[in-house]
Amino acid sequence: MPPPGFTDKENPCAGVRKNKEKVRDFYANDVVWAAVYGQAPQELKDAMDLAYLTGQRPADVIAMSQTDIEGDYLTVKQGKTGKRLRILMQVDGTKNSLGVLIDAIVARTKQHTSKRFILNTSGRQVSQEMLRNRWDDAREKARLKAISEGALGDAEKIAQFQFKDIRPKAASEITDISDASLLLGHSKQEITNRVYRRVGAIAKPSK
Template sequence: MRIRLSAEGQVTELGACIERLLARPVQAMNGRLISTEDGQPLAAKMLRDRFDAARVAAAAKAESAGLTDLAKRVRAFQFRDIRPKAASEIVSLDDANKLLGHSDNQITQRVYRRVGEVVKPTR
């Protein structure tokens, strides 16, 4: 599943959400990448619960729009898929390696890159 911030010239819901987050005034500087709205560090369980709730809501919205295949793929997407997904979306192996903080490109290539080889049809 591709994660897109815009499609066909329109901002997606994820893109709009990110724009709203970026527009928020900074309330606390705690050194954390993700914080609650009042600036407290977001615990792992809180992040997991929010991810699960967002996945359920996204699948329900796709289902109600008649997009059953998309709803099925959204339900199958797991929190642990985010890190390798991010690495696979980056074209440059060096850039993916830097994002993940690996000292060796081979680790990134072997463990995290999930980009299939482009092949020709059999007939």
């Protein structure tokens, strides 16, 4: 006789195929992005820009700091995977978009003691909850504005936009999938293509 809580009968779930989790395929186009960005406070704009230019997850974005800068690189240790990345901030002495953004953030927050990039107006580090609250407020303002302008389709898309969609937006808008995989910290391009590339490749017509 099996011990209490056990049975020698066949598991009724044995052989049953699990439903494959559906991959989220929402893509934030430039209209949706601009709508939310236009309603965002400065610290949320900075977080959106950093998330887009680095392709990193929300938790990793708000943890970024001036101490992560090493020479020409912004170094990242991904919280979810532990993978380390070095993201270029300049090439041949010329700042790229990320380098320009970080310079602007550092100049704007230099009066505060914290070295984190994403700070509120009081110099306090923005937490995930604070980021989520600011995001929800900006998105709702953007949605209502779109409705007031009669852009109901845009309003519906704005309502679906989540901060985590910025990472796949970045991946989708990089032409070379190998570059996208490197930026996202993926060891396999298949993951980038299946989960994060949410728009098709640009193709030319036959004539």
